[in-house]
Amino acid sequence: MSFRIRFLPEDRVTVADGPVDLFLAAAQSDIWTEQPCGARTACGKCRVRVTSGDAAVTSADTRLLSTAELAEGWRLGCQLTLANDVTVTIPPQTRSTAAKSFGDDKLFAGGIEPTFPTHVRSEAEGGAVYGVAVDIGSTSLAAALVDLATGRVRGTTSRVNPQVRFGADVISRIHFAQEHPDGNEQLHRSVASAIGEMVSDLAQQGAVAADQIVAVACAGNATMTHAAVGADITPLGQAPYRGAFTNEVTLPASEFGWTAHPEAVALFLPMVGHHIGGDTVGAVLATGLDQADGWQLLIDLGTNTEVVLGSRRGLLATSTAAGPAFEGANIEYGMRAAPGAIDRVRALANGRLVAGTVANQPARGICGSGLIDAVAELHRAGVIADSGYLRSVAECEAAGVHPALIRRITDVPGESGAKRRVRFDGDVMLSAQDVRQLQLVKGSIAAGIALVLQHAGVHAGDLEAIHIAGTFGSFVRKESVQGVGLVPAIDPERVHFVGNAAGVGARLVLVDARQRTRAQRIAEHCTYLELAGHPDYQDAFVAAIPLGARL
Known part of the structure; x- marks a missing residue:
């Protein structure tokens, strides 16, 4: 039986047919949210208010919210699973403004x-x-x-x-x-x-x-x-x-x-060179890497992913050929982030595999953010091993995977594990080869990050902040990009999605002459690290392939 989730103050409604994660339902209504600690129930900053309907109180709610707040309907959004008609207010501090934003x-x-x-x-x-x-x-x-x-x-x-x-x-x-x-x-x-x-x-x-x-x-x-x-x-x-x-x-x-x-x-806008263009210069300008006291990392996710390490002491950049998997290429049911693309996935404790789609349309494929989410969640649930191996039904049973999740695994009789798949809603599936494609992409990006840090003599744990840019980067969950080892596993509160940072940089240059001068200075003083032929690249790439690998 379906039910309705009403979001305020927009007065938008998401219709669900079964238990659904609150923030997944919000995304289906084009309402984007922040989970600063990566849904680890450590910060209490993702609070929402349920003004009508039932919303169970979790142990995390009682630990991080006062008795008065609980009585008023406040809950931690990252822990809220809904199964009936409710009205929810998502306050400004819980919202993400990164998507398609040109800054405030x-x-x-x-x-x-x-x-x-x-x-x-x-x-x-x-x-x-x-x-x-x-x-x-x-x-x-x-x-x-x-x-x-x-x-x-x-x-x-x-x-x-x-x-x-x-x-x-x-x-x-x-x-x-x-x-x-x-x-x-x-x-x-x-x-x-x-x-x-x-x-x-x-x-x-x-x-x-x-x-x-x-x-x-x-x-x-x-x-x-x-x-x-x-x-x-x-x-x-x-x-x-x-x-x-x-x-x-x-x-x-x-x-x-x-x-x-x-x-x-x-x-x-000026450019560093062939691999680092004005979009990356604009993103550095917008995030303030060149003015930071401590080392910060900018990752502009895309088919070509740019990585910049920066502080007042200097800027070091590289570019990795991630390939078109984020745009859906080489993925069995891959597609761009168009209506019907699975863009968010959650493996719930009850074994349900919940998938959200762009524009809340019936699932017809999976886009880049959905791919990362799916692999991260299935890895966390034990369906995918650290090596990237997609486990069989028998292997999942032995690993203690929830029976409801195991029922989504399909094996082809007489075939190797390469033909194995996990079924989402509709006809959309994730294959063992899809997982491998993501590993190759994340291996390339993570290797670039590792070599930039190595070249500068900076440890990942010492990073003051990580900024994930690009339109694609606006829709990826930080717990997922860290879960698959795509970005360094630092405190999630230091990981920020900056959305269209290149556009913000263009806006800064457009309005203020000082920012225009600063952009030229960034382009002139940024050093480029070439990965092609780098003696340590192959080792860094191989080390980054496992899903359990951490920078």
Whole structure:
């Protein structure tokens, strides 16, 4: 029998057919939450208030909440499993604002030194002036309309990068440019037109005249930046992998055909080099790695994952070729994070395997965050061994796995364990080969992290903070990325999801001249660690493959 979970203050409703984890249900209503201690019931910061319906009190609730709070309906969200009609209020401090965010207004608490000329501002219609901050991702584009006087965001928009029709990743797009005489021009036109459409959409959304938009600041990797500017991207695909520029590029916005003030400027954030682009520079800017007293780590998860170790003492970066598994490639039921993609998984104590999907649609595949969640949860429950081996029914029984979970395992008679699968809702399954693909991805990323730390002489336990960036990184649970050994197993309270940090960096540069100068300084002073041919890479990669491996 189905029941309804009502979330306040949005007044959104999730319908469930059986016991469901509260935060999983919240995600299905597009409400994102934080669990600072990784659901270890150590911090008590994920509290929610149940205002109607039954919600059992757990031992963790009684330990971390007062008698008065319990009587008022307060519970720890990470421990709350619901099985009947309830109304739940999720307070601001429990919410995550990382997903598709361009940062909050506190970014400019120290004042603003305008980036762009005052004469353009004074000529703008109505006196008020605006800019657009753009994150040029390989898969998706995101943009924000920003008030240049206050730094406040007036509206946001996003869309799929139209370049995907030329190739799913930067390598395939470089090949497209190499194989077609007008390849560079096609790539340039497609992304430049899409940015122009977003600029116009934002102006309409914010009731802003085109004449009031005086600047567009863009952050992207080296290939995306070169394509957006209109430069040849083919040198980025062959040794010595040097593009036409690394410094900041400024051009008249009119050259791109964007509808804006006649003297509007298009600015592209500076880059460290081929592997570390303006998006990573923007993310460093947004997270403040370059100004940190202690060592901090930035991990921009994606098909190409960038890793930056930084503090006031310096910046060291590397790039790992994680491959397209996070986007669903090479995964049997893999798909991008589109409606119907399993994006969150929980293995409950009663043996239920609960899967949430994007837009709360029937499950039809699994995306990157769901893959990490699934492997982490099945590993924790004993279905997957440290080695990554997916255990058989008999082996799970011997290991004490809950019978309800064991019933989800399918073996193919007469076949090896490579054909074994775990069944989710609908027809979606996780195979032994899928687990192996994730191990290869996490091995590559973890090896890059290990070598950066080794090169700098920094121990993982000494890290002041870990920042996980990227749109993909907005939806992954910290207990899962740590559970599979993807990131160092430090105190979860020091692990932060920073969402669209590249977009925040573009917003900072757009508004404040001091941040623009700082971005150039970051690009100039960041050292790049090349992993190709590194004498310790293979050993680091092999050591990172087991799910039980810890950095």
